[in-house]
Amino acid sequence: MKELESIETKNIVASRGAGLTLLGEISKSGNKAPEFTTFDNTLKEVKLSDYKGKVVILSIFPSIDTGVCATQTRTFNKRASELSGDVSIITISKDLPFALGRFCAAEGINNLITTSDYKFSEFGLKYGFLIKENRLLARGVVVVDKDGVIRYVEYVPDIIQEPDYDKAIEAIKGLI
Numbered sequence: 001m002k003e004l005e006s007i008e009t010k011n012i013v014a015s016r017g018a019g020l021t022l023l024g025e026i027s028k029s030g031n032k033a034p035e036f037t038t039f040d041n042t043l044k045e046v047k048l049s050d051y052k053g054k055v056v057i058l059s060i061f062p063s064i065d066t067g068v069c070a071t072q073t074r075t076f077n078k079r080a081s082e083l084s085g086d087v088s089i090i091t092i093s094k095d096l097p098f099a100l101g102r103f104c105a106a107e108g109i110n111n112l113i114t115t116s117d118y119k120f121s122e123f124g125l126k127y128g129f130l131i132k133e134n135r136l137l138a139r140g141v142v143v144v145d146k147d148g149v150i151r152y153v154e155y156v157p158d159i160i161q162e163p164d165y166d167k168a169i170e171a172i173k174g175l176i
Helices: 065-079 096-106 123-126 165-173
Strands: 009-017 020-025 038-039 045-047 055-060 087-092 114-115 140-144 150-155
Touching: 009 096, 055 065, 055 123, 055 165, 065 087, 065 096, 065 165, 096 114, 140 165, 150 165
Parallel strands: 055 087, 087 114
Antiparallel strands: 009 020, 038 045, 038 114, 055 140, 140 150
């Protein structure tokens, strides 16, 4: 993982217009989706391979305690109810699992798998979403097909903006 920390990419994302540096391998459509381990609200490991044979939407954000991140989670939770059982939505942030659990309980979030990359930043580095300046994750969406290939990637240009939910949902339509 140390070698991934030496890969830096600039000019993809910003915060309020100020450019940020992403660490790790930038995700690209057509690439094999790297395996990763995150942790759910009970500290149980969650791996991409747990969802083999399903289309997976990875909803990535900095912190559930901000308005845009909370909106992103609520929106994907609502949109998940419109999707088939062949699709799983996993949210990934650097929040502690307990904070994610509290938020989900308070908001009635039950259509998503909320996970944390807090421990090793493995997801952030393998997918190129780890922000060097604050060690949080950039905002974005990655869609992985049933064969484990990345089919859609969005790095939101400024982390204070929401992702394009419609494009993410559109990307899965031909995969299910």
